[in-house]
Amino acid sequence: MGILDGKRILVAGVTTDASIGFAAARVAQEQGATVVISNFGRALRITERIAGRLPQPAPVIELDVTDPEHLERLPQVLGEHVDGLDGVVHSIAYGNPETLLGGDFLRGPWEDVSQAVQVSAYSLMSLSKACLPLLKDGGGSIVGLTFDAGVAWPAYDWMGVAKAGLESCSRYLARDLGPQGVRVNLVSAGPLRTLAAKAIPGFESLETSWRDRAPLGWDETDTEPTARAVVGLLSDFFPATTGEIVHVDGGFHAMGL
Template structure:
């Protein structure tokens, strides 16, 4: 018996089997959930292929969280497979690495910054409200962040976008709380995902964790982060919302 027995979970933004979204879908299935995953555009074909590597091949939905038509039809697409949702995972972020990352903060053009904020932060609100008609009391929305309380080497405008994501999650927690829907984030340490490979200077961030995390940090292991996401999707945190749970080996708590 798993902690997600009977739960219906949508994991939005699954591209590669090295992603946190994929690991979350896997752990959720192992814990008894019925899982749906989503992607869009050219990445949709990749998602359909890697879906076969999960314990149970899930339905793959086409969903671009920046497209109003996609968001409007989400309830219809979900209901083709399940009659509602108990949880939604936001595993979505994008910032143009050529203009916004790797020491390019002062030169980042607004057009690219706006795209990064829309895709990485505003989309949490877009996804949550699109899924709202499918959810009820006890529902849970969980997003993924990278600690935005400080300025990091190389992360630049994605750090700003993550700060917007963290603030968005708190306002969503306020406005969806009366409906019994929780909204939380998991802040993971650096992991070798497709997104990380796009960050110039990622190795500099990565090396800090190896030296300063009291529990140590394996940047190839998405399972601890996925387990935290699934815990927040479960009924084990019924009175927790607006929270950011750190899964980073304890790095965030160390001063030096």
């Protein structure tokens, strides 16, 4: 018997089997959930292939969180696979690596910054709003993924700003959706070798810092601890927790120099 038995979960933003979203979908299935995963565009075909690597076959739907038509029809598309939702995982972020990452913060053009903020932060609200009609039977849980935006990281630049927006957005959503029984939380993971991480210049230096300073140690290839935290927040074991950021980083965030 798993902690998500009978629950219906949407994991939005699954591209490869090295992603946190994929790991969250896998652990959710192992804990008894019915899972639907999403992607869009050219990446959708990749997602359809890697869905077969989950413990159980999972429906794959097309969802571009910046497309109003996709968001409007989301309840109908999900309704073809599940009769409601108990949880949503927001595993979505993007910033142009050529202009927004790499250590030259002052060069970031607004066109690229606005896209990064829309995809990485605003989409938490737009996805939550689109899913709200299905999160009606006693509320539910929305869980997003962040990379600690409380400090300025080397090379992370405008994606750090976008993540700060995501973290603030999660708190306001927690405020506004709480009366409907919907919890909104984030998991802040340490550096993991995902597809997104490969686009960050200097990512290797972050890996080294984590291994040296995290009191529990850190394995940048292991998405399991982060996925378990996501699934824990999706479950009923945190009924009074919302607006929270749970760090899964080996304790790195709590250490000084």
